[in-house]
Amino acid sequence: MQSQMGHTMETVIFMSYKFAGDKSYLTKVDLRVLMEKRVPRFSEKQEDPLAVDKITKDQDQSRDGKVDSQSFFLQIAGLTIACNDYFVVYMKQKGKK
Template sequence: MQLMIQTFHKYSGDEGDKYTLSRSELKNAQDKEAVDRVMGDLDANNDGEVDFTEFIILVGALTVACNDFFLEFNEKQEKKK
């Protein structure tokens, strides 16, 4: 949890509101097309910024997706045995 909080605030503090991520702050790690898709998906209230709650929704969704992937991967590995 501490790492997620630190990561969010590492990027959110670069400009403007230090408690939200702007498009340009997200661009530090993404290309423009990817940022537009991410912002569209994460910015639930359409204010042009991603707050910590919206960010955590992404983290949760990624965690579920990774869990599903590894469950499926493990099942395939067990079938090979």
């Protein structure tokens, strides 16, 4: 039986390919749509509305508007850090911490 962490990692990998479509990369638009559809609470509660754009810019080292899968996974890590405070509060409210 797969752990919750393993399932989560598998889901992140699957989502990167789903939103990239036939391309081998994600665009800033792809990333924004992914966040709005798959992590709506992050998009709604984010104090910095440009957080996704800033993280995308940091990961787009070639400055071509494309984020490859390795950079995407680094971006997910950055977004996780960016929304940590929100989720800590949310989990406390739900009594899960």
